[in-house]
Amino acid sequence: xxxxxxxxxxxxxxxxxxxxxxxxxxxxxxxxxxxxxxxxxxxxxxxxxxxxxxxxxxxxxxxxxxxxxxxxxxxxxxxxxxxxxxxxxxxxxxxxxxxxxxxxxxxxxxxxxxxxxxxxxxxxxxxxxxxxxxxxxxxxxxxxxxxxxxxxxxxxxxxxxxxxxxxxxxxxxxxxxxxxxxxxxxxxxxxxxxxxxxxxxxxxxxxxxxxxxxxxxxxxxxxxxxxxxxxxxxxxxxxxxxxxxxxxxxxxxxxxxxxxxxxxxxxxxxxxxxxxxxxxxxxxxxxxxxxxxxxxxxxxxxxxxxxxxxxxxxxxxxxxxxxxxxxxxxxxxxxxxxxxxxxxxxxxxxxxxxxxxxxxxxxxxxxxxxxxxxxxxxxxxxxxxxxxxxxxxxxxxxxxxxxxxxxxxxxxxxxxxxxxxxxxxxxxxxxxxxxxxxxxxxxxxxxx
Amino acid sequence: xxxxxxxxxxxxxxxxxxxxxxxxxxxxxxxxxxxxxxxxxxxxxxxxxxxxxxxxxxxxxxxxxxxxxxxxxxxxxxxxxxxxxxxxxxxxxxxxxxxxxxxxxxxxxxxxxxxxxxxxxxxxxxxxxxxxxxxxxxxxxxxxxxxxxxxxxxxxxxxxxxxxxxxxxxxxxxxxxxxxxxxxxxxxxxxxxxxxxxxxxxxxxxxxxxxxxxxxxxxxxxxxxxxxxxxxxxxxxxxxxxxxxxxxxxxxxxxxxxxxxxxxxxxxxxxxxxxxxxxxxxxxxxxxxxxxxxxxxxxxxxxxxxxxxxxxxxxxxxxxxxxxxxxxxxxxxxxxxxxxxxxxxxxxxxxxxxxxxxxxxxxxxxxxxxxxxxxxxxxxxxxxxxxxxxxxxxxxxxxxxxxxxxxxxxxxxxxxxxxxxxxxxxxxxxxxxxxxxxxxxxxxxxxx
Numbered sequence: 001x002x003x004x005x006x007x008x009x010x011x012x013x014x015x016x017x018x019x020x021x022x023x024x025x026x027x028x029x030x031x032x033x034x035x036x037x038x039x040x041x042x043x044x045x046x047x048x049x050x051x052x053x054x055x056x057x058x059x060x061x062x063x064x065x066x067x068x069x070x071x072x073x074x075x076x077x078x079x080x081x082x083x084x085x086x087x088x089x090x091x092x093x094x095x096x097x098x099x100x101x102x103x104x105x106x107x108x109x110x111x112x113x114x115x116x117x118x119x120x121x122x123x124x125x126x127x128x129x130x131x132x133x134x135x136x137x138x139x140x141x142x143x144x145x146x147x148x149x150x151x152x153x154x155x156x157x158x159x160x161x162x163x164x165x166x167x168x169x170x171x172x173x174x175x176x177x178x179x180x181x182x183x184x185x186x187x188x189x190x191x192x193x194x195x196x197x198x199x200x201x202x203x204x205x206x207x208x209x210x211x212x213x214x215x216x217x218x219x220x221x222x223x224x225x226x227x228x229x230x231x232x233x234x235x236x237x238x239x240x241x242x243x244x245x246x247x248x249x250x251x252x253x254x255x256x257x258x259x260x261x262x263x264x265x266x267x268x269x270x271x272x273x274x275x276x277x278x279x280x281x282x283x284x285x286x287x288x289x290x291x292x293x294x295x296x297x298x299x300x301x302x303x304x305x306x307x308x309x310x311x312x313x314x315x316x317x318x319x320x321x322x323x324x325x326x327x328x329x330x331x332x333x334x335x336x337x338x339x340x341x342x343x344x345x346x347x348x349x350x351x352x353x354x355x356x357x358x359x360x361x362x363x364x365x366x367x368x369x370x371x372x373x374x375x376x377x378x379x380x381x382x383x384x385x386x387x388x389x390x391x392x393x394x395x396x397x398x399x400x401x402x403x404x405x406x407x408x409x410x411x412x413x414x415x416x417x418x419x420x421x422x423x424x425x426x427x428x429x430x431x432x433x434x435x436x437x438x439x440x441x442x443x444x445x446x447x448x
Numbered sequence: 449x450x451x452x453x454x455x456x457x458x459x460x461x462x463x464x465x466x467x468x469x470x471x472x473x474x475x476x477x478x479x480x481x482x483x484x485x486x487x488x489x490x491x492x493x494x495x496x497x498x499x500x501x502x503x504x505x506x507x508x509x510x511x512x513x514x515x516x517x518x519x520x521x522x523x524x525x526x527x528x529x530x531x532x533x534x535x536x537x538x539x540x541x542x543x544x545x546x547x548x549x550x551x552x553x554x555x556x557x558x559x560x561x562x563x564x565x566x567x568x569x570x571x572x573x574x575x576x577x578x579x580x581x582x583x584x585x586x587x588x589x590x591x592x593x594x595x596x597x598x599x600x601x602x603x604x605x606x607x608x609x610x611x612x613x614x615x616x617x618x619x620x621x622x623x624x625x626x627x628x629x630x631x632x633x634x635x636x637x638x639x640x641x642x643x644x645x646x647x648x649x650x651x652x653x654x655x656x657x658x659x660x661x662x663x664x665x666x667x668x669x670x671x672x673x674x675x676x677x678x679x680x681x682x683x684x685x686x687x688x689x690x691x692x693x694x695x696x697x698x699x700x701x702x703x704x705x706x707x708x709x710x711x712x713x714x715x716x717x718x719x720x721x722x723x724x725x726x727x728x729x730x731x732x733x734x735x736x737x738x739x740x741x742x743x744x745x746x747x748x749x750x751x752x753x754x755x756x757x758x759x760x761x762x763x764x765x766x767x768x769x770x771x772x773x774x775x776x777x778x779x780x781x782x783x784x785x786x787x788x789x790x791x792x793x794x795x796x797x798x799x800x801x802x803x804x805x806x807x808x809x810x811x812x813x814x815x816x817x818x819x820x821x822x823x824x825x826x827x828x829x830x831x832x833x834x835x836x837x838x839x840x841x842x843x844x845x846x847x848x849x850x851x852x853x854x855x856x857x858x859x860x861x862x863x864x865x866x867x868x869x870x871x872x873x874x875x876x877x878x879x880x881x882x883x884x885x886x887x888x889x890x891x892x893x894x895x896x
Contacts, residue, residue: 028621060651068628072653075560081529104584112523135647136552173476178742180516199583203508205480205520294626
């Protein structure tokens with residue numbers, strides 16, 4: 001089977017670009033409109049995207065990096081449960097925090113979403129790196145970066161154990177005999193670790209995918225280690241092919257070193273495309289959105305992207321970005337934003353204009369051919385197994401991609417022309433995670 | 449407006465009666481079938497029920513009181529988000545734990561369900577009273593009853609504060625000026641209490657109901673106190689009109705004492721009806737289900753209902769119930785089960801047969817007239833404002849009620865013939881909870 005590009009879509013109903021809500025095409029109340037999210041999900045499915053992806057924070061307010069329209073929306077897993085009923089093949093990757101949730105609850109909600117969607121759920125594992133979130137969960141300040149990552153690794157481990165509570169063939173359901181299940185195939189987690197003590201079993205059935213797909217986005221040393229050990233999809237942000245390739249090779253090597261098949265870790269950089277029938281049409285779209293940015297929203301964005309500690313009030317918008325104090329949050333994202341400013345010699349205003357849509361991800365302005373060229377280049381040069389597309393505004397930014405770029409990728413034989421399977425795993429080409437207890441049973445039988 | 453009976457429906461896909469999965473009508477895999485739950489929701493809506501109600505534990509396994517078919521199902525809030533898209537008027541009351549969830553997460557998921565459903569969400573507040581659940585959440589044994597209730601009261605308080613983060617008219621969304629919201633109408637919770645410290649604001653928008661409906665089921669002294677102070681619907685279990693009336697009067701008096709309008713606390717005892725066109729047809733239905741109970745499931749049920757501490761192995765099934773050691777869990781439920789055994793002089797076998805469907809709730813076997821007589825009697829004699837119907841098996845037990853009892857109640861003028869409103873609050877006749885900050889603002893303006 002030829003290797004194909006995988007595509008995820010970031011579709012926050014409030015729009016990706018901080019001014020997108022002001023665009024004529026975008027419903028101003030999109031962030032809280034179920035109907036609009038249904039429309040987006042169906043549009044992504046029409047484009048044969050692998051998955052609908054939603055980020056999530058556990059705070060809002062003064063430092064919202066999403067722009068005003070994203071101050072309040074839905075909780076992603078409940079939203080996706082609703083959207084799953086309106087679609088048939090699209091996957092749903094929801095963000096949930098290992099720092100502010102208990103593994104039993106995390107395991108339940110994703111197993112439940114996987115049942116509801118018939119095997120289309122994914123979990124984007126995050127440690128939630130903001131001070132504002134810490135203050136919503138009984139803390140004055142967040143745990144150190146390393147502590148969050150250690151907890152994350154254990155959290156994922158516990159969740160996976162819980163997802164193996166039920167072997168796939170546990171249920172007998174024989175009305176005549178009254179035998180409902182084979183209790184030998186029901187397993188406790190018996191987990192006792194540094195951060196968690198969880199007995200199990202889970203009370204949600206093993207779901208169609210066995211385990212919902214594990215997704216991560218960490219780029220720091222801790223983040224890469226966790227991703228290489230546990231992730232099946234990695235969402236990453238790069239400005240240049242060379243850094244993307246370094247990251248790609250590093251993760252694949254780490255995975256190989258841990259005994260994993262590197263083909264089972266899909267690396268998907270984020271790309272924010274302004275697509276036109278011509279480059280100049282694309283550029284007009286970019287200029288139109290840029291013109292809608294209010295300076296206070298731009299400053300709020302930069303403040304959010306740099307960890308909420310960079311106070312830009314009093315600085316000249318047309319002067320350079322001042323240095324920021326170190327924080328425990330989103331270290332690699334902060335470095336990336338600063339790199340963009342340095343590489344391009346941007347003023348504060350130019351910086352927020354450029355990152356207003358992609359927030360550190362790659363922004364491309366061009367014709368369908370140009371966009372497809374870039375994606376193909378990265379895909380064929382060890383920088384990406386696929387991409388997370390961040391349409392700058394909705395639904396048109398998505399529709400442009402579906403109508404212009406997808407057919408071009410299909411013509412080049414780089415993208416599917418129909419879904420390969422019915423689960424997210426099948427479409428991503430990821431293996432089914434055989435239940436550890438079934439594996440142990442088979443090993444014991446083979447040894448007899 | 450004439451006072452009408454309110455009706456909730458307990459519709460676990462695995463069936464209410466512990467042997468229901470063996471009934472020919474009930475899908476053996478109903479507990480994990482989205483399609484079956486959709487069918488149940490639509491059937492309840494056809495019957496003009498106020499709400500679909502789902503209980504929830506945070507454990508499963510050896511002491512499942514639901515019978516084998518309920519060992520694993522869905523997480524209720526995600527399931528209801530999916531069902532909300534398949535219905536238009538039915539409310540959805542999901543259980544969630546104040547002991548094993550953080551208020552910020554609880555507030556988010558119910559606000560999100562309320563947005564998704566267009567204002568049809570309710571939260572059944574529970575403290576989760578099993579040792580098995582404690583062991584899934586880092587504990588060796590659960591917190592004392594009083595501690596759980598103190599935490600519950602504070603948890604609900606925090607959630608309500610978070611639901612007031614956004615005033616109802618906060619959003620301006622003027623594309624021309626770029627004014628998205630009035631920041632003066634965005635509020636932090638600033639909560640610092642015994643159990644929680646939560647800064648806020650919530651990152652899910654205020655939802656159509658303002659606050660999802662608060663439901664509770666506590667019957668102990670602590671439980672009654674919490675319910676009188678915070679609940680809008682109380683789910684309760686009584687075997688006799690006189691105890692139901694005592695409870696009803698006690699709660700209404702407590703509410704009045706706290707300055708609340710007693711009409712805004714709806715008391716809804718659980719009723720498990722076996723309905724036939726005649727009494728003997730109803731009795732046949734009861735006998736049919738009873739004949740399907742396996743003794744080990746009956747014993748497991750009694751063990752679960754008495755807090756997981758009563759080991760019945762070695763006892764004669766046709767002898768009396770032995771005494772049980774005291775526990776920190778579900779005190780009032782344990783007393784109720786014992787009362788049923790004592791009042792009826794039941795053997796262990798007779799006891800589990802009788803409680804196999806209703807688990808301590810009122811069981812009635814009769815014609816539609818007889819069932820309607822009982823409901824009317826309790827409704828008109830200060831024992832109930834409505835009822836939570838627990839159909840013993842599904843979907844037929846629900847269909848019987850909808851086709852036989854609902855028309856009889858309507859003929860008597862006791863039940864609606866069409867939904868009054870579009871939100872759960874409107875249908876239940878509960879007031880809209882005006883945002884506390886809007887109240888404060890109005891008071892300040894009046895004082896000027």
